[in-house]
Amino acid sequence: MPASKAQQKAVNKYMAANYDRVNLTMPKGRKAEIQAAAAAAGESLNAYINASIAQRMGGDTSSSPTEAAGAPAGAGAVSLPSDTLKAAREAAEASGEALPVFVGRAVETQAQRDKLSRKMKGGKTNE
Numbered sequence: 001m002p003a004s005k006a007q008q009k010a011v012n013k014y015m016a017a018n019y020d021r022v023n024l025t026m027p028k029g030r031k032a033e034i035q036a037a038a039a040a041a042g043e044s045l046n047a048y049i050n051a052s053i054a055q056r057m058g059g060d061t062s063s064s065p066t067e068a069a070g071a072p073a074g075a076g077a078v079s080l081p082s083d084t085l086k087a088a089r090e091a092a093e094a095s096g097e098a099l100p101v102f103v104g105r106a107v108e109t110q111a112q113r114d115k116l117s118r119k120m121k122g123g124k125t126n127e
Contacts, residue, residue, distance in 0.1 A: 024049070042085060042099035 003011070015021075026034075038048035092102035 039100045040098075042089065042103065 034048065035045050038045045041048060043051065088103055088106070089099055092099045095102060097105070
């Protein structure tokens, strides 16, 4: 379900008050390379870049900023709390799957459950 205008406004207000924005430029094709590396690490592009900067500056990457709830995370990106990400990594390792494959399958399974739940409640399946 798309976010309402009021929710978008609230997220934008929160982001403006709590985060600085940086416009990053790079050679064509580099963004796709970094997105692939972030996906392989099980992180969003934003989290991956922030962790890389923190590491380069000698900081603790475990406390790097995370994306605000409801904020757009980029195409296909999933941002997870650290404890959830740790559990997902352990489950993926136990199943022999790569983390992005495991998380993708979990997201798809939950989407199917949500669709079935809405259908059972008499709602539209594409809400």
